[in-house]
Amino acid sequence: MPLLTIDRLCKRFDGKTILPSVSLSVGHGETVVLIGPSGSGKTTLLRCINFLETPDEGTIRLGSQRIGVSESGRALPEAELARQRSRFGFVFQRFNLFAHLSALDNVAAGPQRVLGLSRSAARERALRALEQVHLAQHVGKRPAQLSGGQQQRVAIARALAMEPDVILFDEPTSALDPELVQEVLDVIRDLASSRMTMVVVTHEMGFARNAAHRVVFMDGGSIVEQGTPSEVFEHPREERTRRFLQHLRT
Amino acid sequence: MSERFSRRHFLQRAGAGAALLVAGLPRLALAAGLTLDEIKKAGVLRIGCEATYPPLTYRDTSGTMIGYDVDLANAFCRNLGVKAEFIDTVWSGVIPSLYTKKFDLVMSSLSYTAEREKHVDFSVPYVEASQAMLIRASDQKSVTSLTAMNGKVLGLKLGSPGQILEPRLDAQLKSAGGTGFKEVKTFDDHPAAYMALAEGKVDGVLNTLPTLALVLKNAPGRYAIVKGIGADNWAGIAARTDDTALIAFVDQQLHQFKSDGTLHTLQQKWFGFDMHLPDAIPVLS
Amino acid sequence: MDWSIIVMAMPILAVGLLATLKVCLAAIAIGIVLGFALGFGALSRFRAVRIAVLAYVDFVRGTPLLVQIFLVYFALPVIGINFDEYWAGVIALSLNAGGFICEIVRASMQSIDRGQTEAAQSIGMRHRQIILHVLFPQAWRRILPPLTNELISLIKGSALLSAISVYELTHAGQEIIATYFSPFEIFLLIALYYYALISALAWLSRYLERRLPQF
Numbered sequence: 001m002p003l004l005t006i007d008r009l010c011k012r013f014d015g016k017t018i019l020p021s022v023s024l025s026v027g028h029g030e031t032v033v034l035i036g037p038s039g040s041g042k043t044t045l046l047r048c049i050n051f052l053e054t055p056d057e058g059t060i061r062l063g064s065q066r067i068g069v070s071e072s073g074r075a076l077p078e079a080e081l082a083r084q085r086s087r088f089g090f091v092f093q094r095f096n097l098f099a100h101l102s103a104l105d106n107v108a109a110g111p112q113r114v115l116g117l118s119r120s121a122a123r124e125r126a127l128r129a130l131e132q133v134h135l136a137q138h139v140g141k142r143p144a145q146l147s148g149g150q151q152q153r154v155a156i157a158r159a160l161a162m163e164p165d166v167i168l169f170d171e172p173t174s175a176l177d178p179e180l181v182q183e184v185l186d187v188i189r190d191l192a193s194s195r196m197t198m199v200v201v202t203h204e205m206g207f208a209r210n211a212a213h214r215v216v217f218m219d220g221g222s223i224v225e226q227g228t229p230s231e232v233f234e235h236p237r238e239e240r241t242r243r244f245l246q247h248l249r250t
Numbered sequence: 251m252s253e254r255f256s257r258r259h260f261l262q263r264a265g266a267g268a269a270l271l272v273a274g275l276p277r278l279a280l281a282a283g284l285t286l287d288e289i290k291k292a293g294v295l296r297i298g299c300e301a302t303y304p305p306l307t308y309r310d311t312s313g314t315m316i317g318y319d320v321d322l323a324n325a326f327c328r329n330l331g332v333k334a335e336f337i338d339t340v341w342s343g344v345i346p347s348l349y350t351k352k353f354d355l356v357m358s359s360l361s362y363t364a365e366r367e368k369h370v371d372f373s374v375p376y377v378e379a380s381q382a383m384l385i386r387a388s389d390q391k392s393v394t395s396l397t398a399m400n401g402k403v404l405g406l407k408l409g410s411p412g413q414i415l416e417p418r419l420d421a422q423l424k425s426a427g428g429t430g431f432k433e434v435k436t437f438d439d440h441p442a443a444y445m446a447l448a449e450g451k452v453d454g455v456l457n458t459l460p461t462l463a464l465v466l467k468n469a470p471g472r473y474a475i476v477k478g479i480g481a482d483n484w485a486g487i488a489a490r491t492d493d494t495a496l497i498a499f500v501d502q503q504l505h506q507f508k509s510d511g512t513l514h515t516l517q518q519k520w521f522g523f524d525m526h527l528p529d530a531i532p533v534l535s
Numbered sequence: 536m537d538w539s540i541i542v543m544a545m546p547i548l549a550v551g552l553l554a555t556l557k558v559c560l561a562a563i564a565i566g567i568v569l570g571f572a573l574g575f576g577a578l579s580r581f582r583a584v585r586i587a588v589l590a591y592v593d594f595v596r597g598t599p600l601l602v603q604i605f606l607v608y609f610a611l612p613v614i615g616i617n618f619d620e621y622w623a624g625v626i627a628l629s630l631n632a633g634g635f636i637c638e639i640v641r642a643s644m645q646s647i648d649r650g651q652t653e654a655a656q657s658i659g660m661r662h663r664q665i666i667l668h669v670l671f672p673q674a675w676r677r678i679l680p681p682l683t684n685e686l687i688s689l690i691k692g693s694a695l696l697s698a699i700s701v702y703e704l705t706h707a708g709q710e711i712i713a714t715y716f717s718p719f720e721i722f723l724l725i726a727l728y729y730y731a732l733i734s735a736l737a738w739l740s741r742y743l744e745r746r747l748p749q750f
Binding site: 050052078079082083084085086087088089090092094096097098099100109110113114155158159162 | 651653659
Binding site: 341345346349365366369405408413435436437438442445450 | 609612617619620697698699700702706709710712713714715716718
């Protein structure tokens with residue numbers, strides 16, 4: 001059974017339909033990369049998964065549990081929704097680290113406040129997560145004292161420390177200077193090989209080729225085609241996919 | 251060299267000038283005294299008053315100023331050939347306002363006090379200003395004289411004759427063996443003090459007898475009056491000390507109104523009784 | 536310039552200043568607690584709470600402070616709530632400041648980048664936790680300057696309490712003027728006393744702002 005199931009998701013903003021009806025499944029340990037032109041709805045889809053946006057129709061399931069809505073379709077109480085969200089990790093384009101906390105406290109905040117760990121246990125876990133992203137020597141620094149690439153890695157550590165079932169990445173390197181991009185992509189690729197279940201929205205095609213198990217091409221709010229990296233990049237079936245890839249090459 | 255000196259010289263002069271200006275501000279306001287011709291030329295005589303002081307100066311339902319003072323002022327202004335203009339003012343600042351020339355006379359029962367006589371020129375008395383005390387109607391059996399106020403709270407208006415009288419009353423109570431007033435609360439105007447009385451925040455309010463008589467009339471059954479507080483006193487019309495011609499005119503008019511019955515008519519109309527007014531400014535201890 | 540009046544007035548006004556201090560300190564303490572509580576209320580996830588807070592702030596901002604003072608001192612007794620002038624003054628000032636401080640707190644927290652809230656939501660924090668652990672610690676720097684302004688307004692507003700017979704600084708000065716007729720010297724002295732008091736507050740605020748961590 002797939003870990004994450006998105007079934008006929010529909011999302012509208014101000015009367016405009018961004019996602020008419022999207023269905024997608026992600027298996028355990030799979031890394032799915034979403035590509036497509038801007039405005040294709042990739043980010044909206046991602047934000048609907050952990051209910052940062054509320055879908056208008058459709059269901060999202062993590063394992064057998066329905067996300068964001070009770071089985072009968074009523075909105076969940078706030079505490080329950082928060083609990084469900086903690087099963088997802090979300091890495092933002094603009095990092096969104098807590099500006100007033102050190103790197104260590106940023107990563108420890110979730111385990112302490114949400115998972116209820118003691119402060120020392122939370123910090124212990126945070127330290128291990130920061131080691132995993134190669135930032136152990138910067139634990140005391142504030143976000144303002146870190147480079148963009150370091151901040152994003154702290155953000156990834158923050159997600160990891162919650163031991164989520166799935167991690168969602170929303171264009172994780174789009175806001176970074178080019179020379180800082182690789183260190184972040186390396187971390188994400190390591191996670192992919194360690195069989196973390198991930199959905200990554202990105203424009204980094206090289207990364208998609210190397211790290212993805214499956215590539216999904218979206219355009220105009222719909223999934224146009226999907227397959228292994230070599231299938232999508234070398235042998236695209238759809239005209240729209242071909243045109244998009246063509247555009248990238250020029 | 252000459253540049254430096256002249257600049258310092260200028261600064262010294264400017265500094266001295268500013269100091270003089272600041273120090274002499276009250277005095278600068280005192281130009282030479284007003285002549286009656288100047289007033290006639292202006293066509294109006296401005297009179298500072300307090301519009302919440304019935305029945306001397308207060309507003310009727312249409313907002314027009316009426317009262318004993320208004321009628322009296324209209325009478326002598328008519329004889330001078332000018333209009334009387336009443337300017338409502340915060341009572342505690344009435345004499346400073348007189349000197350910044352917001353107006354040229356003060357009415358609304360400015361009572362004679364030794365301190366005031368140093369700063370203004372008074373006319374002869376034009377109204378009685380003896381003090382009485384307003385109490386709640388429910389207290390009239392228990393509070394029959396000032397001695398009942400031992401250990402009670404007194405309400406006053408800032409700048410009123412009652413406030414000036416209070417220390418002497420307190421001393422009077424204490425020398426008779428009492429504890430004096432428990433507390434004295436001072437309000438900006440009498441209506442606020444009356445409200446405090448009605449709500450039990452104070453137990454007695456001092457004001458002149460005719461004014462309190464009107465309060466009784468307007469709020470029947472709520473209050474009562476205790477008479478005979480302090481010595482007899484009166485109020486005069488006040489002007490700046492330089493304006494001798496103006497005060498001489500007012501004095502002359504008051505003497506005339508006494509003999510031709512104008513004062514009698516007005517007092518009957520506004521107070522319901524004739525007042526005993528001395529012919530000269532009372533000597534104060 | 537009548538120096539003898541100034542010399543005589545200074546100790547009398549110092550008593551008034553002390554009364555002003557007592558009233559203002561109490562009102563500031565209560566006003567801050569109330570204002571912050573209302574500020575959090577304005578961000579509540581329950582619509583009814585938000586609307587109630589909004590209505591309260593609307594009233595406090597929409598009526599003059601003097602009228603509010605009169606309401607507390609003269610109008611409440613009609614329904615049986617009777618305060619003496621000191622407490623009426625403290626309560627009126629607190630209720631007034633509370634409304635303004637509420638808006639300062641609410642606006643400061645809402646001005647924090649939405650990404651902070653989304654990141655906190657993404658790791659599963661609840662609304663209450665987000666406000667307390669993410670938004671509020673970052674809002675302090677934004678709250679402090681307008682909060683200081685409001686407290687300065689409160690101190691100046693305490694001068695209005697003379698209307699309900701509180702013997703504070705301005706009232707003390709008015710009494711001297713009523714007897715000695717020296718408005719220039721007395722009001723100048725009063726202004727200096729207020730200036731000293733408010734300057735102390737402003738200095739404290741700047742000191743705290745410097746001490747707050749920068750981020």
